[in-house]
Amino acid sequence: MDILYAVGALLLAAPALLFIIIILLARKRLGYRSIGVAADWTTLLLFFSVPSAAAAIWNYEASMATYSGALVIAILMLVAEWKQSKEIEIPRLTRKTWRVYFLVLSLAHFLICTAGLLFTFIKFFNS
Template identity: 50%
Template sequence: MDILYTIGAVLIFAPFIAFLLVVLIARKKMKYQSIGLAADLTTFLLFFSVPVSIKAIWEIDITALVYLIAILIAIVLLVIEWRQTKEIEILRYIRQTWRMYFVLLALAYSSIWAVGIVLSLLHFFRI
């Protein structure tokens, strides 16, 4: 059971490892669609990883804020889709929204890690 907790913790703190593993494993069967599958899985992990990383660095709980922003993004994308097409294709809308989450959460995660590394270096060198 400890191994499962360790694997879960590694994937939460380093979701890019899951991204790379899924791409490498699925590449043989799915070709170019493996990147989409990896992005979908990583998005799920990033929803947990971003708040946990911020909590670890600044001791601020933003979990509710992340989910609220995700809901607002979904609403905005739904209105845009509705105005453009008048007839919404649900699967296309969900895929578009989920990929938008991936891009935004990956950028947030990368930024949080970069700031965390800089803060750690500043603390280490006592600047």
């Protein structure tokens, strides 16, 4: 059971590992669609990883901000889709929204981890 907790903690700390693992495992079977599958699963992990990273670095609970931001993105994309075409295809809109979440959350995770490293270096060299 400790191994399962360690793997879960590692994936929360580095969701890019899950992305790479899924691509490597699914590449032969799915071809280029494996990137989309990997992005979908990594997005799910990023929804937990980004608030956890913010809490670990700044002691700030960012869950509500993350989920509120996701809701705002979904609303903006729905309005944009509605203005572009009067017929809204829900599966297509959901897939596009989920991929935007992947990009935004990946960028947020990268920036949070980079800031954490910078703060650690600054703290190390100032002491």
